Amino acid sequence: MADGEDFAPHSCGECERGPVDRPANLLPMSRGLQQPVESFRDAVLRGLALPNKSIPSRFFYDSVGSMLFERITTLDEYYPTRTELSILQQRAGEIAARLGSGVRLIEFGSGSGVKTRLLLDALRAPSSYVPIDISAELLEHQARSVAEAYPDLLVQPHHADFSSAFRPPAEPQPSSRTVVFFPGSTLGNFTAEAAQVFLRRAAELCGAGGRMVLGIDPFPAVPVPQPLRHKREADVLAAYDDVAGVTAAFNRNLLVRMRRELGAEVDPEAFSFVPRYDARCNRIESYLVSQRAQHIGVDGQVFTFRAGEAIHTENSHKYDPNRLDQLIAGTGFRVATDGLFTDRDGWFLVVLLEVVGDGSGR
Numbered sequence: 001m002a003d004g005e006d007f008a009p010h011s012c013g014e015c016e017r018g019p020v021d022r023p024a025n026l027l028p029m030s031r032g033l034q035q036p037v038e039s040f041r042d043a044v045l046r047g048l049a050l051p052n053k054s055i056p057s058r059f060f061y062d063s064v065g066s067m068l069f070e071r072i073t074t075l076d077e078y079y080p081t082r083t084e085l086s087i088l089q090q091r092a093g094e095i096a097a098r099l100g101s102g103v104r105l106i107e108f109g110s111g112s113g114v115k116t117r118l119l120l121d122a123l124r125a126p127s128s129y130v131p132i133d134i135s136a137e138l139l140e141h142q143a144r145s146v147a148e149a150y151p152d153l154l155v156q157p158h159h160a161d162f163s164s165a166f167r168p169p170a171e172p173q174p175s176s177r178t179v180v181f182f183p184g185s186t187l188g189n190f191t192a193e194a195a196q197v198f199l200r201r202a203a204e205l206c207g208a209g210g211r212m213v214l215g216i217d218p219f220p221a222v223p224v225p226q227p228l229r230h231k232r233e234a235d236v237l238a239a240y241d242d243v244a245g246v247t248a249a250f251n252r253n254l255l256v257r258m259r260r261e262l263g264a265e266v267d268p269e270a271f272s273f274v275p276r277y278d279a280r281c282n283r284i285e286s287y288l289v290s291q292r293a294q295h296i297g298v299d300g301q302v303f304t305f306r307a308g309e310a311i312h313t314e315n316s317h318k319y320d321p322n323r324l325d326q327l328i329a330g331t332g333f334r335v336a337t338d339g340l341f342t343d344r345d346g347w348f349l350v351v352l353l354e355v356v357g358d359g360s361g362r
């Protein structure tokens with residue numbers, strides 16, 4: 001597959017319609033990004049100057065990257081989406097009953113919102129829905145389509161970087177409790193320490209009585225009585241190394257984006273995409289590896305690459321289902337009783353967390 005330049009940015013009739021067509025229950029998009037923690041330019045200049053070059057994975061998600069990610073979710077190799085959807089299709093009713101009626105649903109990294117609808121369909125009279133994403137165009141599109149599909153639901157899109165502290169928009173009407181929805185094993189992109197900081201902030205955001213519905217990718221798989229297919233290291237790695245090359249294009253889009261937005265002098269095809277499984281950290285690491293010695297220029301600065309030198313683009317941590325308590329400990333959450341939901345083969349895990357006390361962790 002060619003690089004991300006072959007994909008047209010998101011465009012649909014709906015987004016091109018004017019404010020006249022705006023559903024009454026869709027509130028204006030609020031922003032937590034006026035002063036981004038680090039811009040793409042600054043992250044690239046800093047990351048390429050490091051001894052081990054790296055660019056944070058949140059910069060994957062411009063409009064082209066978001067579209068490439070949607071393609072990844074449909075690939076045979078990419079089991080996380082398929083398996084998480086199957087869990088929600090079967091168990092959303094049970095999960096929703098545990099959350100109760102009248103909740104405020106806040107979703108981190110809402111993306112296309114396919115999973116959201118399964119939860120919204122099952123929830124009783126949710127008071128409002130707050131999708132949060134770094135990809136503004138996709139966010140506006142997803143929020144609008146949810147608002148159209150659920151006319152009784154107040155939808156409050158919030159454009160923010162969830163890896164930093166931010167304040168969500170004020171509640172438009174009272175709710176019974178705040179529930180954070182964080183599917184897609186996106187938590188796995190954080191290091192263990194950053195995941196704990198993130199969970200602590202989420203618990204504080206939820207406050208007393210709050211809940212979190214968290215999707216994680218377990219490895220080893222969750223022990224289930226009779227799995228039809230055991231999950232192996234090769235399955236986990238294949239999810240990040242599809243034969244069609246969509247994940248490679250998704251990674252190379254970082255270089256395409258550098259060229260498009262920063263005027264960088266770089267040939268994306270001079271870098272190969274290389275994912276690998278690191279058993280010590282139980283994670284997939286993704287790299288763009290320079291195929292030859294070369295220089296690339298960004299904003300007047302020149303960065304030298306040896307042949308084989310890599311840019312680290314992403315970590316995708318897997319979690320041992322027997323050690324979940326370690327991940328959650330001290331964050332202000334605990335795993336709810338009977339709060340683990342898995343698929344037929346134990347390949348994915350949806351975890352229901354509940355806030356301990358007021359969520360401050362004290």
Ligand SMILES: C[S@@+](CC[C@H](N)C(=O)[O-])C[C@H]1O[C@@H](n2cnc3c(N)ncnc32)[C@H](O)[C@@H]1O
Pocket residue numbers: 057058061066069073081108109110111112113115132133134135160161162163183184185186
């Ligand atoms: C792995 S995708 C998951 C999408 C969707 N939730 C799902 O389960 O299929 C990650 C989503 O989070 C968004 N995202 C990634 N990093 C982010 C950040 N630091 N702040 C806000 N959104 C982010 C991306 O734009 C994308 O929509």
